[in-house]
Amino acid sequence: MQQATTEHLVIVGNGMAGHRLIEALVKQPGRPMSITVIGDESQPAYNRILLSPLLAGEMERDALSLHDANWHAQQGITLVLGERVITIDRKTKTLTTDAGRTLDYDRLVLATGSRPAMPPIPGLALAGVHVFRDLNDAFALRRAAETGGNAVVIGGGLLGLEAAEGLRKRGMDVSLIQRDDRLMNRQLDTTAARLLEAELRARGLAIVTDATLDHLTEDGQGHVTGARLSDGRWLPAACVVVAIGITPNTALGRDAGLEVNRAVIVDDTLTTSDPAIHALGECCEFQGNTFGLVEPIWQQVEVLAAHLSGQPVDGYVDTPCATKLKVSGVSLYAFGPTEPDADHDVLTYRDPVQGDYRRLLLRNGRIQGAVLYGDTAMGPWYFAHSRDGTDLGPCRQALMLGTADADALLAEHDLNPESPERPVKEAA
Incomplete structure (x- = not known):
């Protein structure tokens, strides 16, 4: 069994990616003996995916907890909370926090995540304007909702929809602004998006698509009063949430002289342009791609944990991922392109009574993309x-009926001597 190394590993970032890396490392026999984790939030890592049900009042704070400080101590991990790393000196292999703390490292992992993207819109600095990214944001929105009134959410992606529905459940009258012609345009086709929009409208959300925000208005005291659209419409709001996407946190890596494009560039071992520094999750870029979904980041974690522990490992490969979402009680599943090409074979199924919808895009009998609603x-x-x-x-006619029917036809086809797909065995 490989022994633990004496290297000091410092992980900058105590979000879900950094915490998952710790959980993977403690299972490795060759893990670094000395591990320090630095997070700029004051509490240990928590499940950010559950912020939406926390906002909606469907879950309490304790349900978001992952491991407390005692667990870190038991694993021999030093946890530093409430401090932000401000400089990295690659020559001396040291870093400094905003509290004046200086740490040496042998290996360093950047797991700094991302921040909310902010459009160049006048009024975003007004009081009453929020983002929805961390625990403090969720609690700030809960406090804002206590007084009721009107809210505007900017962004019709998953996070914007969850913020809007959470505020609605808290008693606010919510309008959601989407620049595109449909909600969740990156994941859903037009039909699925319209079904989702109809469901949310029935619950009381006001959905405004094909809309561009011009500026936010104020009361003269520095507090937001509403959103003015480019077509002149005005939506009243004492609370505005900006949820238009994320931007990788690259400043620390860029200032340290690492190679950075949209995010910190890494190779297939999650190593940056400095062999002693690695990057992981939303702050890294691999082969031109950045990451915002859990599945590829978890795959990165397994590769990096093995690499840091001296274990043989295949390099990280960016493979296609399916998106499984639950938007305010509506289940969605999607992968591949949302719009068909001219040569796609399109199969659709819809049950208006049950509210179910499925659409497949096939090329030469092979599935290229799918959208499932309900x-x-x-x-x-x-x-x-x-x-x-x-x-x-061979099972095209059963693709919308269920896996059992489709599998039966595939099996029948495979056993059929006439099947062109059936492997031919050499005679003994």
């Missing part, structure tokens, strides 16, 4: 066969 049970089956490049032509 009943998403077949989503993983579709994705697995898409990833494997399975020719589903």
Whole structure:
């Protein structure tokens, strides 16, 4: 069994990616003996995915907790909270925090995540304007909702929808502004987006699509009063939430002289242009891609944990991922392109009574993309066969009926001597 190394590993960032890395490292026999984690939030890592139900009042704070400070101590990990790393000196292998703390490192991991993207709109600095990214943001929005009144959410992606629905459940009258012609335009086709919009409107949300925000208005005392759209419409709001996307936190790496594009560039071992420094999660860029979903980041964690522990490991490969979402009680599952090409074979299924919708894009019998709304049970089956490049032509007529019917037809086809896909065995 490989022994633990004496290297001092410092992880900058105590979010979900950094915490997942710690959990993976403590299982490795060759883990660095000395590990320090620095986080700029005052509390240990928590599950950010659950911020939306926390805002909506469906969950309490304790449900978000991952591991407390005692767990870190038991694992021999030094946890530094409420401090932000401001400089990295690569020549001396030291870093400094805003509290004046200086630490030496042998290896350094940047897991600094991302920050909310902010559009160049006048009025965003007004009181009453919020983002929805961390625990403090969630509690600030809960306090803002206590007085009721009107709220405006800017952004029709997952986070914007969850913020809007959370504030609505807290008793506010909420308008949501989406620049595109449909909600969740990166994940959903037009039909699924319209079904989602109808459901949210029925609950009381005001949805404004094809809308561009011009500026926010104020009361003369520095507090927001509403949102003025470019077409002249005005939406009243004592609370505004900006949820238009994320921007990787690259300043620390850039200032240290690391190679940075949209994010900190890494190779297939999650190593930056400095062999002693690694980057992980939303702050890293691999082969031109950045990351905001859990699945690829968890894959990065496994690769980096093994690499830091001296274990043999295949390099990280950026593979396609399916998006499984639950937007305010509505299940969604999607992967691949949202719009068909001219040569796509398009299959659709819709049950208006149950509110279910499925659409597949196939090329030469192979699934290229899928959108499922409502009943998403077949989503993983579709994705697995898409990833494997399975020719589903033999079960085309059953693709919308269920996995059992489709699998039966595939099995029948495979056993059929006439099947062109059937492997030919050499005679003994």
